[in-house]
Amino acid sequence: MPEYLSTVNRRRRKSRRTWRTVAVVAALCAAAAAGTYAVGVRPLARGGAGGAPAPDPAAVSQAHAFLADWAAGRRPGAAARTTSPDSARQVLDNFTEGLDIGRPVLTPAAATRVRDGAVTVPFTARMPITGLGTWTYASKLSLGRQDDGTWKVDWALSVVHPDLSPAAKFHLEREEAAAPQAFDRHGKVLSGAALSSLGPALGSPDGGTGGAVGRGSVQLVDRATGRVERTEATFGAAPGTQGGSDVHTTLDAAWQSSAERALAAGVHGRNAGLVALRIDSGEVLALANSPSTGFDRAVSGTYAPGSTWKIVTSSALLLKGAVAPRDTVDCPKHLTVGKEFHNVETSEHPGATxxxxxxxxxxxAFISLRGRLGDQELGRVARTYFGVGQDWHVGVPSFDGSVPVAKDETEKAASMIGQGRLQANPLVMASVTATAVSGAFHQPRITGKAEDETSTTALPPAVVAQLRTMMRATVTRGTARILADLPGAVGAKTGTAEVSDDEPNNGWLVAYRGNVAVACVVEQGVTGGGSAGPVIHDLLSANPTDPS
Structure with missing residues (x-):
């Protein structure tokens, strides 16, 4: 099935402020330590203060790259940017061991030039600890020019934390507080044991200690004796108090259970995420992850969406009348735009509409239409009509999509088919699907009190009708035929996105039926129809009617 193969550019992963009432559910939902990091680095200031000489831009860039690699979990890459890669790799790997740290955000301050032209970059580290809160502290990077002219971070334990040393390390002491109950949309109690995927989603507060569900502290201890030198940070309610109030969610217990079963049966141990939501309101009915503990891929993941993004690309083309569904747009085997793009198995469809x-x-075919869109048009349509890249307040930490302006024609070609630097996740793509087939964007949410600061424009009814027709054709005679035996007018779009030359492609599938939109990504799934397809088929089969 034709899908573009290009390298995924894993960059900015944005965390969102969590509502206290949602974060409180973590104890009930059996949250586990998040195992994947997301980039949270703001741009570095480059000028010198008070007329002082500005730091070398190459040094500033190296500092930015080090923090980005560390925040993203690319620890070998971060270590390679230091003067002692082996030691740095070992420390970065071991620093969070036993601390239950999830997705750090590393925020650099203005860089300064010091003696001999060396550069110092202070930064603030925000380390979210599962079920407790965020440990915030300050540190700094010192960079020196090497003999070969390059810049490196001068490695020391104090880079990671000023008080980390050969004699002292950090230890997490945890004491759980009483947890409230969480309820689905019908008032049914949600069980963390039965619905384990909710743990990663609801269990990583992102706004300090206000969302704590337990009590605990980070302690500096003597490496040899284990003696506590001092308490570095404390979290949680006072002893004897309850961690918060009961939480009412938009989730549907039946859909949630079905989603978890479908992932468990369909992905064969691979990493995956799934979101189902109501088209008319954006209310999340189910979110599931594989593995069910760890990083919340469904809501916070950052993936190239592959050809599922052609829903947005098609919308941009249809909105300006640049193409119509019945227009002939040839589908050759290859097309060169700075590099050679091709279809899976180099398939071709001469004379295709x-x-x-x-x-x-x-x-x-899609890449051949790139000249009919302006350089910023795809991002503008994504933001204006689909809300992608705006600030969503879902009720849990989320990544809300990113559509950077293409740097050149090659990247613009890649963006047409959901590659290059485009990033999304199942939450984003389920919302895109819901918007495409209804015409109206509704901010996704998991709690009833999530605020909405988005502003979008409705898609014209004619464009919605065309998108529905094309998505239906994808099921009846296209790449999503795996869903063709389901009752109802199911529409869908498949996607395949290459991660690297050495890894199998990620598989995507988005679909809608009635008032439900669903999206699933399976890492290393090879194709969307072959990996995500069976998962969504099982979910829709288990729930043949719309949720109330």
Whole structure:
């Protein structure tokens, strides 16, 4: 099935402020330590203060890259940017051991030039501790120019934390407080044991200690004796008090259970995420992850969406009348735009219509239409009509999509088919699907009190009708035929996104039926229809009617 193959550019992962009432659910939902990091680095200031000489931009760039690699969990890459890669790798790997740290955010301050032209970059580290809160502290990087002219971070234990030393390390002491109950949309109690995927989603507060569900502290201890030198940070309610109030969510217990079963049966141990939501309101009915403990891929993941993004690309083209579904848009085997783009198995469809290209997911056809969109048009449509990249307040930490302006024609070609630097996750793509088939964006949410600061424009009814027709054709005669036996007018779009030359592709599938939109990504799934397809098929089969 034609899908573009290009390297995923894993960059900015944005965390969101968590509502206290949602974070409180972590104890009930069996939250576990998050095992994946997300980039949270703001741009570095480059100028010198008070007329002092500005730091070398190359040094500033190296500092930025080090913090980005560390925050993203690319620890070998971060270590390679230091003067002692082996020692740095070992320390970065071991620093969070036993601390239950989730997704750190590293915020650099202005860089300064010091003696001999060396550069210092202070930064603030925010380390979210599962079920407790965020440990915040300050440190700094010192960078020196090497003999070969490059800049390196001068490695020392104090880079990671000023008080980390050969004699002292950090230890997490935890004491759980009483936890409230969480309820689904019908008032049914949600069980953390039965619905384990909720742990990663609801268990990582992102706004300090206000969302704590337990009590605990980070302590500096003597490495040899274990003696506590001092308490570095404390979290949670006072002893004898309850951690918070009962929480009412938008989730549907039946859909949630079905989603977890579908992932467990369908992904064969691979990493995966899934979100189902109501089209008319954006209310999340189910979110599931594989593994069910650890990083919340469904809501906070950052993936190239692959050809599922052709829903947005098609919307941009249809909105300006640049193409119509019945127009002929040839689908050749190859197309060169700075590099060679091709379809999976180098398939071709001479004389195909634009509808055919969508249903069969022809990359070369979509790339051939890139000149009909302005350089910023794809991002503008994504933001204006689909809310992608705006600030969503879902009720849990979320990544809300990113559509950077293409740097050149090659990247613009990649963006047309959901590659390059485009990033999304199942929450984003379920919302995109819901918007495409209804015309109206509704901010996704998991709690009833999540605020909405988004502003979007409705898609014209004619464009919505065309998108629905193309997504339906994808099921009846295209790459999503795995869903063709389901009752109801199911529409869908498959996607495949390459992670690297050495890894199998990620598989994507988005679908809608009635008032439900669903999206699933399976890491190393090879194809969307073959990996995510069976998962969504099982979920819709288990829930043949719309939720109330």
């Amino acid at each position: 634009f509808l055919d290209d969508f249903a069969e997911s022809c990359n070369t």
